[in-house]
Amino acid sequence: MTKTPDSDSAPLQIITGKARLAGVLGWPVSHSRSPALHNYWLRRYGIDGAYVPLPVRPDQFEAAVRGLQAAGFRGANVTIPHKEAACALADELDPSAQRAGAVNTLVFEADGRIRGLSTDGSGFVASLEASGLRLPASGRALLLGAGGAARSVAAALQDGGVQVAVTNRTQERADTLARLLPGLEVVPWAEWEAGLGGYDLLVNTTSLGMEGGPDPLFCPSLKAASQALVVADIVYVPRQTPLLAEAAQQGLKTLGGLGMLLHQARLGFREWFGQDPVVDAQTEAALTASL
Ligand code: ATR
Numbered sequence: 326m327t328k329t330p331d332s333d334s335a336p337l338q339i340i341t342g343k344a345r346l347a348g349v350l351g352w353p354v355s356h357s358r359s360p361a362l363h364n365y366w367l368r369r370y371g372i373d374g375a376y377v378p379l380p381v382r383p384d385q386f387e388a389a390v391r392g393l394q395a396a397g398f399r400g401a402n403v404t405i406p407h408k409e410a411a412c413a414l415a416d417e418l419d420p421s422a423q424r425a426g427a428v429n430t431l432v433f434e435a436d437g438r439i440r441g442l443s444t445d446g447s448g449f450v451a452s453l454e455a456s457g458l459r460l461p462a463s464g465r466a467l468l469l470g471a472g473g474a475a476r477s478v479a480a481a482l483q484d485g486g487v488q489v490a491v492t493n494r495t496q497e498r499a500d501t502l503a504r505l506l507p508g509l510e511v512v513p514w515a516e517w518e519a520g521l522g523g524y525d526l527l528v529n530t531t532s533l534g535m536e537g538g539p540d541p542l543f544c545p546s547l548k549a550a551s552q553a554l555v556v557a558d559i560v561y562v563p564r565q566t567p568l569l570a571e572a573a574q575q576g577l578k579t580l581g582g583l584g585m586l587l588h589q590a591r592l593g594f595r596e597w598f599g600q601d602p603v604v605d606a607q608t609e610a611a612l613t614a615s616l
Contacts, residue, residue, distance in 0.1 A: 338368045338375070342611070345374035346397065347597040350411075350530060351404035354380045359402050361615035366602040374598050377551050386410045390431065390519075391438070399597035408473060415441030424480035426505065426597055430593040439480055442596075445474060446481025448589025449559065451530075455588065455604065458532045458555050460487055460525050464529050467491070467517060470531035471498040474559055478530055479506055492517040521549040529558045534566035544571050552569040562616060583609060 349359045355378065363376035381389040381399065386407050393401060403411040408427035412418065413426055416438040422428045428441035453459075460466070464487050468475050471493035479489045483506060490510035493499040503509040512520060520528065528549075533543035538560075544567035546554070556572035561582035570581045587604045595601045602608070 326561065334369060335491075336368050338364060339373045340375050341373050345399050345598055346371070346377075346486045347374070347399050347401055347593070348377040348379040348385055348393070349402040349404060350379045350381045350386065350407055352382055352406060354378045354379060354404065358586065358612055358615055359404075359406060359590060362587065362608075362612050363594060365400060365493075365608065365611040366594055366599065366600075369607075370598075370600050370602070373435060381406065381407070383410070387414060390414060393431050394437070394439070396432060400430070400593065402593055405431050410435060412441055415439045415442065419443075421447060421477070421480070424484075424506070425473070425477035426476065429589065430508060430596070432593075442592060443477050444589040444592045445585070446477035446484075447480070447592070448587075449478045449585045450481045450485055451588035451591075452584030453526075453555075453557065453580060455584060458578055460485075460555070462486065463488060465490070465523060466526040466528060467512065467521070469493075469517070469527070469529045469533070471495070471502045472530065476502055476505070478528060478559070479509060480534040482526075483508060485562040490524075509579075518546045518592050519549055521547065521554065523552055524550075525553060526555045526557065529566070530567055532560065534558060534568050535560040536562045542567055544568055547571055547577065548559060550575065550577060553578065555580065559585055561586055583612065589613065 335424050349357050367374045411428035411461050418441045422441045422443040425443035430442040430444050432440040466482050466489050468491045482489050490512050491499045494510040494514050499511045503511050532538035533540050538543050550584050555578045558566045558569050559578040559582040563582050572579045
């Protein structure tokens with residue numbers, strides 16, 4: 326008998342004719358860790374269900390969603406490049422999706438309606454809290470980047486009472502974000518390192534520092550930081566980016582991107598499979614095994 330790495334410990338997945346179904350729509354989608362994570366939870370809880378990767382071209386997105394509904398799926402995650410299209414397609418948006426202007430989780434209701442949620446930002450905040458890294462009341466956060474990830478993290482932090490500033494290589498995008506999220510400050514890209522002393526939290530929401538990204542060695546100066554600064558990165562490959570290594574070197578508290586990935590997945594799992602899944606060391610190990 327061929328021995329699989331987890332054949333001794335992991336329960337088998339149950340997939341009967343009544344299995345609950347969900348998946349992730351993306352193009353490409355082969356890089357997604359969501360199937361490994363959701364199927365791990367399905368096995369762990371003994372739930373009759375399956376979660377599959379769904380490679381769908383942008384021009385086929387709506388047809389694919391309607392097809393999944395027709396095939397009895399409970400819903401789906403949505404990743405690049407479909408997050409805005411999913412927002413437009415949903416019949417109902419929860420407040421997080423309205424603020425993020427994007428949807429990463431679709432729930433197909435029994436009456437045919439499609440509900441859209443954005444769980445990236447709340448996943449980031451949940452990850453921060455799970456690590457015991459609470460910000461002071463009316464704390465201040467600086468976000469690097471002004472893309473979709475920055476928008477959802479900024480909105481979730483603002484919802485928690487944090488004063489948020491963004492800085493971006495292309496200032497125009499930061500200005501656009503500030504118009505969409507009232508109260509958001511914009512800091513010029515050339516000035517953020519020197520002004521770091523005024524913040525309690527720094528979050529890299531760009532792909533800088535990511536393996537295979539535009540600049541895997543990205544390592545700005547943190548010299549102006551106060552000792553209380555928490556440095557977070559939403560990049561999770563590598564687990565410790567050069568930015569996080571530099572922060573740790575300076576004795577600052579750090580948070581990697583894996584926790585956000587795990588926590589953003591919980592809400593969808595609960596909606597589709599009826600169980601609030603736990604994020605613990607075993608869950609993390611199951612996901613890192615797939616990295
Ligand atoms: P997402 O929606 O996942 O956040 P995105 O919209 O492509 O992805 O945003 C990527 C972010 O990384 C942007 O803030 C981008 O800055 P620009 O708006 O100036 O393009 C930032 N980024 C990417 N490569 C960069 C680089 N070499 N230097 C600085 N910022 C970079």
